Amino acid sequence: MTSETNQEFNFYEDELIDEKIAAQQTAIEKEIANEQKLVGDLIELNTLLNEYLAEDTVYRSKITELSERFRYMRKTRGDGNCFFRAFAFRYFETLMGKPDEINKLKDLVNKFTSDLSQLGYNSFTVDDFKDVFIEELEKLNNTSDIRLLEEIFNNSGSSDYIVVFLRLIVSCYLQNNSDFYLAFLETYQSMKDFCSHEVEPMYRESDHIHIIALTNALEIPVGIIYLDRADQEKATPHNFPDDSNPNIFILYRPGHYDIIYRN
Amino acid sequence: MAQRLQKELANFMRDPIPGMSLDRNLVEGNLNVWVINVDGAPNTLYEGEIFKLQFKFPQRYPFDSPSVMFIGNKIPEHPHIYSNGHICLSILTDEWSPALSVQSVCLSIVSMLSSCKAKSRPPDDERYVQTCRDPSDPKKTRWFFHDDSV
Numbered sequence: 001m002t003s004e005t006n007q008e009f010n011f012y013e014d015e016l017i018d019e020k021i022a023a024q025q026t027a028i029e030k031e032i033a034n035e036q037k038l039v040g041d042l043i044e045l046n047t048l049l050n051e052y053l054a055e056d057t058v059y060r061s062k063i064t065e066l067s068e069r070f071r072y073m074r075k076t077r078g079d080g081n082c083f084f085r086a087f088a089f090r091y092f093e094t095l096m097g098k099p100d101e102i103n104k105l106k107d108l109v110n111k112f113t114s115d116l117s118q119l120g121y122n123s124f125t126v127d128d129f130k131d132v133f134i135e136e137l138e139k140l141n142n143t144s145d146i147r148l149l150e151e152i153f154n155n156s157g158s159s160d161y162i163v164v165f166l167r168l169i170v171s172c173y174l175q176n177n178s179d180f181y182l183a184f185l186e187t188y189q190s191m192k193d194f195c196s197h198e199v200e201p202m203y204r205e206s207d208h209i210h211i212i213a214l215t216n217a218l219e220i221p222v223g224i225i226y227l228d229r230a231d232q233e234k235a236t237p238h239n240f241p242d243d244s245n246p247n248i249f250i251l252y253r254p255g256h257y258d259i260i261y262r263n
Numbered sequence: 264m265a266q267r268l269q270k271e272l273a274n275f276m277r278d279p280i281p282g283m284s285l286d287r288n289l290v291e292g293n294l295n296v297w298v299i300n301v302d303g304a305p306n307t308l309y310e311g312e313i314f315k316l317q318f319k320f321p322q323r324y325p326f327d328s329p330s331v332m333f334i335g336n337k338i339p340e341h342p343h344i345y346s347n348g349h350i351c352l353s354i355l356t357d358e359w360s361p362a363l364s365v366q367s368v369c370l371s372i373v374s375m376l377s378s379c380k381a382k383s384r385p386p387d388d389e390r391y392v393q394t395c396r397d398p399s400d401p402k403k404t405r406w407f408f409h410d411d412s413v
Contacts, residue, residue, distance in 0.1 A: 116362075121362055122362060122363070122364050122366070122367060124270065124274050124364070125325070125361070125362045125363065125364050126362055128267060128270065129361070129362070160326055164326070164361045164362070168362055196354075196358040196360060197357060197358060200360035200361070200362060201357075201358070201359055201360060202326045202327075202361065
């Protein structure tokens with residue numbers, strides 16, 4: 001066999017492997033979609049114990065300790081949008097039946113919409129997302145029926161539109177405050193570049209910078225509780241901003257965010 | 264998705280991009296595939312040439328990007344356009360945002376053609392055209408973007 005045919009053979013093998021990986025990935029995504037609602041029902045936080053082996057004492061003791069302060073939680077689908085979706089659900093939940101606060105958010109939403117258009121964004125696509133965002137928000141003016149909120153967030157049409165609009169708000173905020181935030185970027189040369197790769201595309205996971213930007217843009221503090229294998233007795237809390245006193249809490253386990261409720 | 268595409272269509276008709284028009288015969292009844300006639304702009308290397316640009320919208324559009332490629336027997340000769348019609352353009356994959364639209368993609372392609380200084384195919388054209396994963400769908404290719412200046 002000549003070296004040339006050899007190379008071709010390897011190339012073909014690689015292609016086959018790539019295709020297998022792609023097929024496997026699609027299967028995994030499908031499985032996740034079938035098993036986990038976009039935003040799950042209210043469950044007790046200590047049910048998380050079922051996910052860890054008896055020997056896994058670090059996680060188990062942290063979960064037990066945490067469940068004394070945060071009794072309930074909602075799981076979110078691990079599709080890369082989980083931070084935005086968890087935040088949005090919990091934030092909207094705190095606004096239910098509070099038209100004054102809803103109006104305040106609407107003003108902010110309109111401000112970001114015009115900021116985006118000044119940055120050169122297509123107003124007709126931005127408006128499409130904004131309109132759905134406001135339409136869903138307004139449904140909450142006079143109700144405290146949680147089933148309505150669960151419906152909004154489990155219908156991928158409305159749910160994903162809300163996620164996109166929050167992503168656009170973060171992008172807009174970062175671009176307009178790039179002097180400050182540029183220092184946090186490692187691999188990107190410009191804020192625009194970072195936002196078009198890491199903020200605006202759906203399914204792109206969120207990092208500290210997304211959380212900081214969203215909480216500052218909306219002026220809504222968030223507490224993130226980090227549950228990992230670090231050798232500490234408790235899961236580590238971190239408020240955004242540092243000196244705030246949040247009502248919205250999110251549980252972070254490496255690679256994923258879920259909603260948790262403080263007692 | 265249908266609603267968004269309706270809006271895009273209305274917007275495309277209301278605010279047309281010079282030199283681009285929808286191929287009506289191909290749109291009727293099926294909003295998921297659009298073919299756009301592209302006239303090479305005056306004072307560019309493509310003046311007088313006519314191309315066909317195809318958009319296929321996935322089920323999860325606008326969350327997922329459309330598949331966009333040139334079709335037919337005239338494919339613009341450009342360092343970022345392969346002879347099978349596939350286009351190497353970051354907003355079509357990595358940098359797709361749901362806030363982009365058919366129009367923003369069209370504008371990027373117009374500016375890509377207009378800024379071209381010398382007609383040529385990408386250096387790896389022959390190999391790519393023979394080995395790309397799916398000739399009818401450029402999104403199946405994993406693109407690497409090296410040169411944004413052309």
